Amino acid sequence: MTEDSKTTLAHACRIEHDSLGELPVSADVYWGINTQRAIGNFPVSGITDSQHPSLIRSYATVKHACAEANDELGLLDHDRVRFIKAACLEVESGKLADQFPVDVLQGGAGTSTNMNVNEVIANRALELAGHPRGDYAFIHPNDHVNHSQSTNDTYPAACKLAIIDALGPLTEQCRNLARAFHDLADKHIHDVTIGRTQLQDAVPMTFGQEFHTFATFLKMDVAALESLVPQLAVLNLGGTAIGTGICADLRFREAAIDHLARITGLPVTAAPDPLAAVTDMSAYIAVSAALKNLAIHLKKAADDLRLLNSGPRSGFGDLRVPPRQAGSSIMPAKVNPVIPECVDQCCFVIFGMDVTVNWAAAEGQLQLNAFDPVMTHEILTGMELMDNAMRIFRENCVEGIEVNLETGRRYAEGSPSISAALNDAIGYERASAIAKEAVATGRTVREVAGERTDLPAEQLDALLDPIALSRRLGQTCRERRDSGL
Secondary structure, three states: OOHHHHHHHHHHEEEEEEOOEEEEEEOOOOOOHHHHHHHHHOOOOOOEHHHOHHHHHHHHHHHHHHHHHHHHOOOOOHHHHHHHHHHHHHHHOOOOHHHOOOEOOOOOOOHHHHHHHHHHHHHHHHHHOOOOOOOOOOOOHHHHHOOOOOHHHHHHHHHHHHHHHHHHHHHHHHHHHHHHHHHHHHHOOOOEEEEEEOOEEEEEEEHHHHHHHHHHHHHHHHHHHHOHHHHHOEEOOOOOHHHOOOOOOOOHHHHHHHHHHHHHOOOOEEOOOHHHHHHOOHHHHHHHHHHHHHHHHHHHHHHHHHHHHOOOOOOOOOEEOOOOOEOOOOOOOOEOOHHHHHHHHHHHHHHHHHHHHHHHHOOOOOOOOOOHHHHHHHHHHHHHHHHHHHHHHHHHOHHHOEEOHHHHHHHHHHOHHHHHHHHHHHOHHHHHHHHHHHHHHOOOHHHHHHHHOOOOHHHHHHHOOHHHHHOOOOOOOOOHHHOOO
């Protein structure tokens, strides 16, 4: 390298060092040498930590709480803490979001992300204090920003706070979709159709009951998502390396937890066994399981709507989902149920997410699970996907569904399975014979029963009333005020 080249490089970069040696870092960035090495080491997915803004904000909140704990305990001087906190608050507010370039699929159990956060906060704090970036003698990424901490305790804490942050909008979208199904249910509480088992005619039900089932599933999912918060809020700050508490004042654990609880307003508690907490992935597994169950419920609703929409001439034809686009490049006027199909594909991705999370959770050899990064990435990505899927399902499909009332009633009255209502009055064998004749002749059970029994017409009408048959256990589609939604 020529002297001119060295001069140009010196103006464009600052030279930083670590235990491996020296490396130039661009003068206009806030990260340092650890981040720079990670950029070169993990160019794999093209997805960076910055694409999970809730993770970055949550990590800054963790650093904020730790700085306050260090200040309270006199472990760092107040002036340094003041600038560190100011830098943390900027990152928490969304500033410097482009300064987190490390790939989400990084090795090192999150160490690269922790050091990226430490370096950005340190360099911004230095600027606020009137020092140049890289002047680590005054504020150091490790000695000051990371004081009393390790990646082993701060990275999982940030990940879990980010997941809690994402639970809010996800739960609200789930609740909104449940309400949309409940609105449909309320609208069609008196509109009868046929229930089906094994894709065969069963007994009558109302469209209201059918839609209410989907609302009930989603109500269960809302409760499951909300129940995750206390489990995710069990954190291990102060555990430092492998949960031993090495390099941390014995008072720090309680102080850091208290400050984090106050800053976030969450029910943050300290993990009862610090070493076990380092390798316990139960919270991630629980979140993944809740997302998978939500996906199963969404897939059930999407699949049922596709079937009920099938036709329009040769399918079930119970209802019509809103037409959204032409369905074929060759068949004129064909319209496909594209929104349920989109939702299905989102659900397939979630099933894959759950497999990834379970494999990663099972890889916690000895005193550390190194795979928090992929679990957190998959879960946050899956939560955003489910959020979007439920929104478009509601806006572009569910809210515009039209029920074919006449088709539903015809199916309900024409089903041979309705003969089960005659069992108590005439016995199973005679009821079965009536059903068989109805199928063979293409008539209704009511018509055949009127000819082959001595039961009065009024009694037959009462016994075979499809609405009454659908409500033997009462009206299962209630007003929204009773639904818990």
